Amino acid sequence: MALEPVDLGHYLNRPIACECGRTHFAGIEAVEISDGAMGKLADLIRRGGYQKPFIVADKNTAKIAGGQVLEILFTQGMSYSSFVFDDAALSPDEDALGRLLINFDADCDLIVAVGSGTINDISRFFSHRLGLPYFIVATAPSMDGYASSVAPLLKNNLKTTFECHVPKAIIADRTILAEAPKDMIAAGFGDVVGKYTALTDWKLSAIINGEYYCERVAKLTRESLERTIRLREGIAAGDRGAIGELMETLILSGVAISYVENSRPASGSEHHLAHFWEMRLLWEGGDPILHGTGVGIGTVSILRLYQMLLGDELDPRTFLHASALEKDQWALGIRKAFLKGAEEVLALEERVKKNDPALCQKRRMVIAEHWDEILRTLTTVPSPSRVQEYLQTVGAPFEPAQAGLGLRLVFDALVYAKEIRPRYTILQLLGDLGLLEHYAQQLIKAGDAHERQGEGGLRQ
Ligand SMILES: [Zn+2]
């Protein structure tokens, strides 16, 4: 049975009073997803009363859609300025922002970003700090950051999330999206699949820490996730309708982030793993992986941890005796795992003290008390093999080795990625119970055996 199609307009630019006690709002004024959506750009700029847009692209996105944008503006007799990053692989860091600023035309009153992840993150931050609105012209359905209000950037080498604003308009031409490279489309699907564990982790924190949780936003995210899963064959075949719906889900995920004013509904432990891998590959000069590719692989790994915990039949009465974290050893591990990002991570712990022994013990009491509810929550997601099958259908990797991620990188991510930010997930829960390293080792061992058997088409 098909789920009802989403009316995106219902969620945009209007306050929604919610049972959770908050009023949700996403200030995006227009989302145009259609064949030929690009033709609406000039009209949207005029309707907003903007005089001179500043177009931002990189070498690739300039070719895919940037040229078309400039041609439209030129034909319409609009004045504009533009800047194209000429990097082979653009990093969203201080250097990129500095170059953008020095090339900015101060007469411009609107930023029009042309691209996907990196260009969007840079332009969102840049426009926000300049106090200007921005539009995004999407070039691939590769991640869910289009409609989000936050920008993950590299600050002092460490991935850091900044509060910014949402775009005023998102223009997603399906003829452009459907022609995006297959691995980018598969990555977008991977980012969507990650919502399974993101939502469950969010719920875990609501149970254990009393963190704010909105069932309505969770439901909205879950339903659009399910709809996308059902369209996987069409997405794999490059069907424009299915790709357009994938884009809608990615946008809705960003709307959900705006609704709760943080990325909880869209990002949990699977994103910790993905962000960790992205950073380590960058520092070590390894082949980068797409964000959503890491999220898809991370989701399968996290679902395996869920299953291990469910299968262990632990006695909650033993939780209060769990071995406490060895602080010096932990700091040593952080230095090895985070390389040049280590100081930032250690400083974060000094500030937020998420591993404080007294706090951990307090959480263990709550975990023991709510153990049945926690186990029930972990059963609300599909099995890892099911999600593996979903990813396989769209041609996305699901084992770390398929994306060239070695065992050490996987182990370090499982044990240390949670230290990137103070967000409670299954990883911190396993840490609280003193099980994290043991589980990580078991997972690695299983993966290693799997790899040696040559199953799953793993890259050697
Ligand atoms: Zn709510």
Ligand SMILES: [Zn+2]
């Ligand atoms: Zn993501």
